[in-house]
Amino acid sequence: MPLFIYRKKVFPFVYKTGSLEIFIKDLKIHMNDNHPKINFDYSIIQKTKDEKDIRIRETLIVEDIINQFYYFEYQKNTQNGISRDKLWKGYEEKSFSNPKTPNDWQERRELAWQRDKNKCNRCGTKIKLEDVFTTFAKDISKGGGYNFENIIILCSDCNKILNAKNPKNTIASLNLNDDLMKLVRG
Structure with a gap:
C-alpha cells in the first residue's frame, strides 16, 4: 500500500482531529456561568496548537483551566453585614x-x-x-x-481547595474536574 494512501486511511484513526471551536465555546460558557469571580487565561489554547490529537489537546486545556481554578489567589473576605x-x-x-x-x-x-x-x-x-x-x-x-x-x-470545590493538604489529590477530587473532562471528546 502506498504511503499516502496509508496515511489517509490510518491517520484519522490514530489521531482524533477536528474543530476545537465547539469545545472551547462550551468550556468558556461553562467557566463564565459557573465561576464568574475567576478570570481564566485561555493562552493554553494557543500553546497547544501543534498537538495533532484533539483529545490530548482538549485534555491539556482542561488540566490548565483546573490548575488555574485551584491556584486562584483568593483573599478571604465577606460582603456587607446584615442590616x-x-x-x-x-x-x-x-x-x-x-x-x-x-x-x-x-x-x-x-x-x-x-x-x-x-x-x-x-x-x-x-x-x-x-x-x-x-x-x-x-x-x-x-x-x-x-x-x-x-x-x-x-461551594464544595472551593472548600476542598482551602482545606487541601495535597494539591494533586485535591485537584483529582474536584467536581469541576469531572465536569470539564465530560467536555473532552471520547
Missing part, C-alpha cells in the same frame, strides 16, 4: 463571647448565604443552601467571631 433590623436578641452576645458554635448557627449560615446571593464567595458559583460550606475571614481560634461579617460561604 440591624434582621438581627435577633442575643445575636451580638453569641457572636463573640463563646468559642463554641452558637445555637442559632443555622440561621446565621442561611442569612450569610442570602447575603452572598446564594453564591460561593471564592468562585461565584451558585449553590443550594444544603450544599453550603462555611469558613471564617478570621479564624475563631485567632479571635474571629460568629458574626455575619466574618462568615464566608463556599
Whole structure:
C-alpha cells in the first residue's frame, strides 16, 4: 500500500482531529456561568496548537483551566453585614463571647448565604443552601467571631481547595474536574 494512501486511511484513526471551536465555546460558557469571580487565561489554547490529537489537546486545556481554578489567589473576605433590623436578641452576645458554635448557627449560615446571593464567595458559583460550606475571614481560634461579617460561604470545590493538604489529590477530587473532562471528546 502506498504511503499516502496509508496515511489517509490510518491517520484519522490514530489521531482524533477536528474543530476545537465547539469545545472551547462550551468550556468558556461553562467557566463564565459557573465561576464568574475567576478570570481564566485561555493562552493554553494557543500553546497547544501543534498537538495533532484533539483529545490530548482538549485534555491539556482542561488540566490548565483546573490548575488555574485551584491556584486562584483568593483573599478571604465577606460582603456587607446584615442590616440591624434582621438581627435577633442575643445575636451580638453569641457572636463573640463563646468559642463554641452558637445555637442559632443555622440561621446565621442561611442569612450569610442570602447575603452572598446564594453564591460561593471564592468562585461565584451558585449553590443550594444544603450544599453550603462555611469558613471564617478570621479564624475563631485567632479571635474571629460568629458574626455575619466574618462568615464566608463556599461551594464544595472551593472548600476542598482551602482545606487541601495535597494539591494533586485535591485537584483529582474536584467536581469541576469531572465536569470539564465530560467536555473532552471520547
